[in-house]
Amino acid sequence: MSFSRTARAFLSSVRLGDALLAGVAGLVAAFYCALAFSSAGTVEILQALLSLLFIPLFLVWRSRPIVSATGFLVLLLAWAVIWMSQLPTNSGLTPWALTAPMAVYTTSRYINHRLLPRAVLLITALGTFISPFMWRIDAESYLLRYEVDTPFLAMVVAHWTVLGSTYFIAARYFDRDRQREVLARERFHQAQEEERLLIARELHDVLAHSLTLIKVQANAGIVAATADSGAAEEALLSIRDNADTALGEVRGIVAALRSPGSTALEPAQQLEHIEGILEGFRAAGLKVDANLPPEYAVPSLVQMALVRIITEGLTNALRHQGVGTRVFVELVLDDAATLTLTSTNPHPTPSNVAGSGVGLVGVAERARSLGGRLDYSGDAHSFSLHAQIPMKETKDATQQL
Template identity: 45%
Template sequence: MWKLNNELRMQYSHGSEFLIRLSLHWLLLVCTYFIARRIHAKEVERLRTMRQAQREERLLISREIHDLLAHSLTLIKVQSSAGLITANTNPSSAVDTLSSIKQEADRALLEVRKVVRALRSQDSGTPTPTAPEASIGTVLDSFRHAGLRINANLPAEPAELDPLTDLALTRITAEALTNVVRHQGDDATVSISLKYGSEVRLLVESWGRRQHNSSGSSTGLIGLRERADALGGAVTAGGDPQHFQLTAILPLKEH
């Protein structure tokens, strides 16, 4: 509103000059406001993306640790119980059981160390889990040794899968069998079918002959659903201690 005249004295602007000055003043304020809003919106979006990445990383870590330890500790518990039963009557069998427990513990420690190394990596971004040391066949053998009767219908020639799909299939199989032992007993009967087509379809069906009161938090099933959903697939499960069925469908991607 003020200006210096030729005599270096302050005086009011007036007429068209006043309107131009006023318009430029408000234009500057409006532009500053919208620029500040845009910068603020970008910062809010950046923080939201960062928090979402942190949540996804925590979920990934919790799934990996749960799937690793739940599987291994369940097998160790079953095998140690069997070893205690046979320790007095069949010492050689108890020694074999202890050897299996040691192997399972070594495998679990190796897998956990892999997860820890990924977390300590200096690379930016969420750590990507690597393929597990155990294959589906190895997982089935370990549960058969624990007492489960497993009838497996697996393809003669396994497909070349990308590491995340291969990891998901192994983890889903291990978690399904872990739940069988936990809720239906180590004398349950299990049928497993794995088929490749336009997608990977895994069916795990189990029958328990005795009631088990072991209750869980469903953390394992939630983790499996999250793992499958992240790959564009799905996991459905339902039943009771007498009969339970789990189906996993994952998109088939070339290795």
Template identity: 40%
Template structure:
């Protein structure tokens, strides 16, 4: 807009000089040309100074000054340019009612000039002035539409970024919770075993310490992988975490803590890595919950396919137990978020002797 105002000021100045010189040559006074230039420049200054503060008053002041200048020198209609710029700015900045009102008043002024004059050229000039203003109004409407579209695109982009950041934050929180909760639970159990057997069975205590060291190292490696993903390290795995082939070592680790775990793995052929990771983490969290809330329970793990979906069921059985209704905590919430992220579902339901965790996740088709 500053460039458009500068061009308008230069054009008005040229017309004012030419008109003043012509009047002097014709033996008339220079007042008409001077007044035209003063009014036109005043309109330019008004738009330049007021456009950011009040687009409403800008269009009103510019309309009065520009129309006055245009009545003095209607051809060429350069004096209307500041008014047109003010109209466009008013529409862009949501003062379109004021823009329509001022252009309506300007139309009445031009129409009056047409009817009171018998000169056909004057009538043509009046209609020409209205065309200039209507073009400016249309330009303002176009710019306003572009502005609104840009704002909507920016809002959508910001929402996408916010959603992506939130999803990434939740993913990292799930990874850290699953790794640390399982490992720390295993370490706590093994530490208790070591303390209990330290004096009577030193060999068993040493074995418990070896298990603690292995669990600590595994947890540290996985946490480093998650943190590497967060920092964007090139060495970090693209999909942090183990696959289903790591389930057997997970079960063996649980058995070393005294748990009775049975694994029935019929999920063949293997699904994609994201599905494997989700299944592994759900089984890992279910084992952690069984060890924490139902120590000594017998746990059955069943993995299978059902058409284009992967199924995982973890059922703990402790005769006489009363699990009650499970209260969703970080672990259950994280399992459900994992399932939902892949378009699946997770169900946690009690049964007479314990708790059952059932996961169903669709397996994406492999595009050849």
């Protein structure tokens, strides 16, 4: 059972182009097998067996470059030994010689340690001197002969030109891919930094509300202390509860803050505004259905995060799937706030306006900063987003502080 799962996983990982190459290799191997059946000679049988061994290497020649390159070189060496054992009789040239530049390409394109592709290039360059293409047919005897002359040197130059060009072309693709990875990492870190700055701005709103309540209740407690001890105790209890709430919410973002925030702060949106946000996207062309709780007894920072996540999910649907996309939003409030957003469109019409590519990264960072998680997946036809953010972080955070 596990073998069948492994086989299915392997076949699903094979690229279409590699599968087509393996199919062509199968046709070549079938030709050599037919020769082996017709002549039943030792050389023909060995060549047929080697041909069959080439086929699986084509399936993994890009996904497993070390395996494929090693296999190509070993099989080419074995083929050359068998071929030279028949000299001076000409046993024919073989298309398997093309796997030498393939070994150079796959190592130069996909291997990070650059010493290995250089070693493969050197081995294939030295292998030029035993290549079947280096022998020439004698015009009188029709036998093969090995002679170092001008045509020989021209053939060496041709071999090395093909191998060298393949190496440098693949190396350029390797450098391009590395630059893209570096750029993607930079954009990811930039998105994280922007999210930290946004959290820092919103910190002002959380503390301003809670500390204002604390101040008012403290003043009330001072006044009531001389007249009504019960009222003073009630004020102190209220101060404690509000302080716990404020400390918990601050604790939820303190790990995410790495730089000072701005003093020019924007007001944060709460879940009470979510219906207006949904109506705005409906007006833009989305078919939005929502299953939302009647009340939002949720900490302020969690509300901000949920609003941002919902807004980003709807924006993603509108941008990548277009008008007419059906979106379903469900929010469940328990010990944790659980948000599910799905969007489907059988006939997507993506917007011409390109996104920054970091919006989902940003809201995922926000969810993690509050002790939660956010997962998303999909394509042009369907997209799903699932977020879960704990709402008891306030109590736990207060105890830790």
